[in-house]
Amino acid sequence: MKISDYELLIKLDEIGTIRGTAKVVLISQPAVTQRLKYIEEYFGEQIFLRTAKRLKLTPAGEIILSHAREVIKREEELLNRLAQSSEEVQGTLSIACSSLISQRFLPKILGEYTTKFPKVAINLVTGISEDIRQDHKKYDVCIIRGEKLKESACVRLFADPLYIFDTEPFPDDEVKKRPLISFKSDDSMHELVENWLYYHQDSIKTIKTMTVDQIETCKQFMKQGIGMAVLPKSVSDSMMNEYPHLPLMLDGESVTRDTWVCYQEESKQLPQVNHFIDALTSTKFL
Incomplete structure (x- = not known):
């Protein structure tokens, strides 16, 4: 099993349809179906029930998905430990970003960042700030609009x-x-x-x-x-x-709408996170 197979299972569970997942992960619907078939054959268990509305986890699927999340978590922890011990900036950087910022400003910032640090793996989720707030602990860096996150270090990027x-x-x-x-x-x-x-x-x-x-x-x-x-x-x-x-x-x-970058202080100890926060705070947005 590859890490990407575990990531696909998690996406299928989050989105709930093969068609929707194929659109998000940018591969064809038949390719997603074939990969899911391979994963189920590998474990010898049916992972999802195909209902009219959405995919539903079987009891075996719940166990396998829990394992998938644990594998991905351990992989990221390993990469981050290696990143801290290496002189070269690498590892995984997970970002949740407001849709407006991701459309208007993030492409240029991320383009310059990945050119400078090509070994950093970027995990990016975009959406409305309200949704990001609910799951903010899943990410190294959150870029949100409106009120800043409580219990997080926050820097106002612009009004x-x-x-x-x-x-x-x-x-x-x-x-x-x-x-x-x-x-x-x-x-x-x-x-x-x-x-x-x-x-x-x-x-x-x-x-x-x-x-x-x-x-x-x-x-x-x-x-x-x-x-x-x-x-x-x-x-x-x-x-x-x-x-x-x-x-x-x-x-x-x-009357202004504030934009914030928010993160946990311990995350800033990771070089890839620290450099990305520096890139954000040094950007002139307006």
Whole structure:
């Protein structure tokens, strides 16, 4: 059995379908099916039951999956011990990153990092900050938006000002009534927007709210004149000269969305983690 076989079992359990797993691990659906068949033949046990909704672990599968997690954990511990004892930076670096940051900034940072430290194995998970918070102890480094993690060392990377955009002007002498388009995010983002709208209801009122899955979809809907959208500067600076917009202000201060890098202090003793945190904190984001 290879480490990649154990990793595949864990992905199958997390995602729940062969099709979805194939999409995530970037191999064909028949290839995933064939590898699962090989693994089951190797152990001589059926690992998953194929139900209409998702894969379900058999009793034997639960034992095998527990073993798979332990094998991967021991492998990472070994690689990290070797990394600490080596003069060359190597080992595994596990990162959980906010989707916005992973799309806008992380490719360049990781590109430069892997060029400098080619022997470091990168494990990357992206998603909304709320989900990352729930599983933050699984990762060496978490890059999240909104509130920082409790019981972790955290460094604020940047404060991201929020703006409200529309294809129609924001008049000074009348109440603007328009639909609001929002994108999937954690509760803290929605609270910022709702709080600002509450204090500005004498000038802006939302007549209905549409929620889309991604921030890019939200931008495109706004550009088509479907409604207003509140967007962070980090993904909208190119729109400033094209569309009417207002900065979100309260009590004379900008309403911002903070971005944090969070980690456990002991993880920073690993060279690959320490260098990556240095790369993040030395980056100029805005």
